[in-house]
Amino acid sequence: MSSLEEALLQKPPPSVVVCHHEAAACHHEGCPGCAMDRRKESLRGRIPYKELFFVAATTLAGSLPITCLFPFMYFMVRDFNIAKREEDIGSYAGFLAASYMIGRAITSIFWGIAADRLGRKPVIAFSMLSVVILQIFFGLSTKYWMAIAARLLLGSLNGLLGPIKAYAIEVCQTEHQALGISVVNTVWGLGVVIGPGLGGYLAQPAEKYPQTFSKESVFGRFPYLLPCLVVSIFAAIVLISCIWPPVCTEALYHPTSGLHSRHMFLWN
Numbered sequence: 231m232s233s234l235e236e237a238l239l240q241k242p243p244p245s246v247v248v249c250h251h252e253a254a255a256c257h258h259e260g261c262p263g264c265a266m267d268r269r270k271e272s273l274r275g276r277i278p279y280k281e282l283f284f285v286a287a288t289t290l291a292g293s294l295p296i297t298c299l300f301p302f303m304y305f306m307v308r309d310f311n312i313a314k315r316e317e318d319i320g321s322y323a324g325f326l327a328a329s330y331m332i333g334r335a336i337t338s339i340f341w342g343i344a345a346d347r348l349g350r351k352p353v354i355a356f357s358m359l360s361v362v363i364l365q366i367f368f369g370l371s372t373k374y375w376m377a378i379a380a381r382l383l384l385g386s387l388n389g390l391l392g393p394i395k396a397y398a399i400e401v402c403q404t405e406h407q408a409l410g411i412s413v414v415n416t417v418w419g420l421g422v423v424i425g426p427g428l429g430g431y432l433a434q435p436a437e438k439y440p441q442t443f444s445k446e447s448v449f450g451r452f453p454y455l456l457p458c459l460v461v462s463i464f465a466a467i468v469l470i471s472c473i474w475p476p477v478c479t480e481a482l483y484h485p486t487s488g489l490h491s492r493h494m495f496l497w498n
Contacts, residue, residue, distance in 0.1 A: 281401040282410060284471060285394060286417045288354060291465040292390040293421025294428065295365055296330060298457050299381075301430030303327060306454050310374040322374065329378050333385025341389020345396065351472060353393045358469035360387035362462045369458030391418075425461075432457040 299306070303323045313319045345353040361384065368380035391414075398410030435443040436450035443449045449456050 277406055277409065278401050282398070282413050284474075285398045285401075285410065285413050287468050287471065288358070288390065288394055289414050289417040290421045290424075291358060291361060291461075291468040292388060292394070293418045294425045294461045294464070295361055295384060295388070297422050297425035298429035298461055299368070299454075300327070300426045302433035302454050302457075305434070306371075306377065307374065309453075310372075310377070312374040326374075326377055326381060329381040330385035333382045334388070335385075337386045337389060338392065342392045344389065345393035350393045350397045350400075353389055354397070355469060355472040357388045357390040357393075358465050358472065360384060361465040362469060365458040365462040365465070366455070369455035370452055371454075372452075428460060429457045432460060 303326060304319055307313065307319050307322045307326065308316075310322075313322055341353055341357075364380050364384040364387070368377060368384070371377040371380060395411060395414050398414050399407045402410040433456070434453040435456050436445045436447065436453060443456075
């Protein structure tokens with residue numbers, strides 16, 4: 231054991247609960263790893279359906295914004311009047327679609343680190359909040375740069391995928407961890423399929439459903455707001471449900487020592 235580890239065990243930092251015990255029966259108050267072990271033991275081999283339902287709903291809310299714009303993206307760029315020729319609309323639409331993934335590529339590692347240091351719950355909740363706000367902002371965009379900025383920020387601030395996979399593993403016993411990851415992958419693919427259908431069905435409602443939406447209404451002035459609003463409402467419901475995830479969503483990293491163990495550190 232290094233001198234740094236000995237010092238931490240002898241005198242834990244303020245507001246930190248340290249647990250280095252490796253025994254399966256370790257139950258220390260205030261340790262998130264011990265609390266999660268107790269929760270897993272109480273399952274007695276059963277599948278944690280409630281937690282996996284939360285995983286599925288959160289994953290769906292995170293995947294819908296990726297593809298919901300695809301059906302109306304061409305028309306949205308056309309309405310911005312930024313392309314000098316009709317042949318150029320495809321190029322601008324491609325940049326608009328790629329901006330989300332550019333944002334994710336830039337910040338994904340950061341959000342993984344943040345989920346270890348701050349906890350799963352704060353990162354998941356912040357990601358859902360970003361979907362709620364930025365999807366509406368995207369639907370209200372009247373300029374090309376506004377749409378690009380909304381998509382870039384949405385990709386940058388939505389650090390959901392890594393933490394939700396870690397959460398799916400942490401709430402399951404060993405024999406069910408593959409099932410937890412499968413739920414994430416299955417629902418993510420389902421969201422990528424539902425997104426375009428949702429966007430195509432709800433975009434330009436004043437033109438498709440004039441008996442319900444007038445051209446003078448907000449959905450007539452912002453023809454691409456409705457599908458974005460539906461996605462934001464669903465993300466808001468998931469955001470509210472973030473109050474109830476179990477304790478393993480607490481922080482799992484000690485920023486001073488950088489030490490990890492099976493039973494981690496809980497920051498108050």
